[in-house]
Amino acid sequence: MEFRGDRASLAAGVQEVLERGCPGARTRLSGSLAAGRADVYSDIDVEWIVPDAGFAACLAQVGELLRQVQPVADVRVDPDFLHSDRRRLLFVRFEEVPLFWRLDLSVRARSVADEADYDKGNPAARAREGEWSRPASALANAIGAVKAAARHRTGDAFGLVDRGFARIGEADSATGAWTGDVERLALAAARREPQLTNLAKRVAALAHEHLGQR
Numbered sequence: 001m002e003f004r005g006d007r008a009s010l011a012a013g014v015q016e017v018l019e020r021g022c023p024g025a026r027t028r029l030s031g032s033l034a035a036g037r038a039d040v041y042s043d044i045d046v047e048w049i050v051p052d053a054g055f056a057a058c059l060a061q062v063g064e065l066l067r068q069v070q071p072v073a074d075v076r077v078d079p080d081f082l083h084s085d086r087r088r089l090l091f092v093r094f095e096e097v098p099l100f101w102r103l104d105l106s107v108r109a110r111s112v113a114d115e116a117d118y119d120k121g122n123p124a125a126r127a128r129e130g131e132w133s134r135p136a137s138a139l140a141n142a143i144g145a146v147k148a149a150a151r152h153r154t155g156d157a158f159g160l161v162d163r164g165f166a167r168i169g170e171a172d173s174a175t176g177a178w179t180g181d182v183e184r185l186a187l188a189a190a191r192r193e194p195q196l197t198n199l200a201k202r203v204a205a206l207a208h209e210h211l212g213q214r
Contacts, residue, residue, distance in 0.1 A: 003097045008033070010069065013069040014069055015029065015046060018046070022054060025051070025054075025058060026049050027046055027048050030045040031045030041147040043101060044103045046103065048106065049109075052109040055086060055107075055109045059088060063075055066092060069094075070094040070096070072092060072094055073095045074092070075090055075093075076091040076132070076133070077132065079132040080119075080125065081125050082125070082126065082131060084119040085119075086108065087112060088106075089105070090105040091105075092104075099203065100147065134167050135193035136193065137164075138189040139164075139186060143206065145164070145174075146178070146210055146211060148160060149211055157174065164189070165188065168188060168189055170185075170188045179207045179208055182211070186203040187200055
């Protein structure tokens with residue numbers, strides 16, 4: 001189902017269903033959209049503050065709630081907080097919306113809502129090897145590199161591509177020819193996880209569309 005609204009309406013819909021679907025929860029828009037600094041490449045950042053007692057239950061239904069706004073293609077969890085008792089960071093990709101419109105959903109129990117460092121660097125909160133997809137994470141880096149290069153943030157683009165290759169154990173690195181760099185990273189990720197092939201092709205096409213021969 002193609003989404004016919006704009007990014008702001010998608011964000012508003014997300015906030016509405018999350019607040020309605022989890023009693024006692026509240027949301028707030030953050031990042032560049034909230035600050036009025038968003039450009040065409042900006043994603044959607046939402047914080048979801050939920051009651052401590054309902055933390056697990058709210059998390060369990062997040063996919064079902066978000067599908068009320070738009071079909072969900074994929075939900076990834078930041079491996080740094082996969083086992084945190086009161087914090088998660090979810091990366092949500094919706095069907096039929098631009099790849100740039102990823103939802104970065106920060107979920108926090110109310111008791112730690114204002115603790116920016118809660119479980120940051122806590123080994124017990126981190127995912128173990130095999131509990132998260134390195135290739136999917138590398139593809140996210142590839143999309144981020146398209147954004148960075150399009151914004152002329154060369155240093156960021158180099159870092160994103162290099163970290164993406166390193167994450168999947170690929171002996172390759174950024175050259176500064178960004179379309180080719182992103183395409184190689186995307187295809188390398190798909191070779192390691194073939195179910196990502198269609199997404200990898202979309203990422204490569206995104207680079208060609210927005211970066212051309214850069």
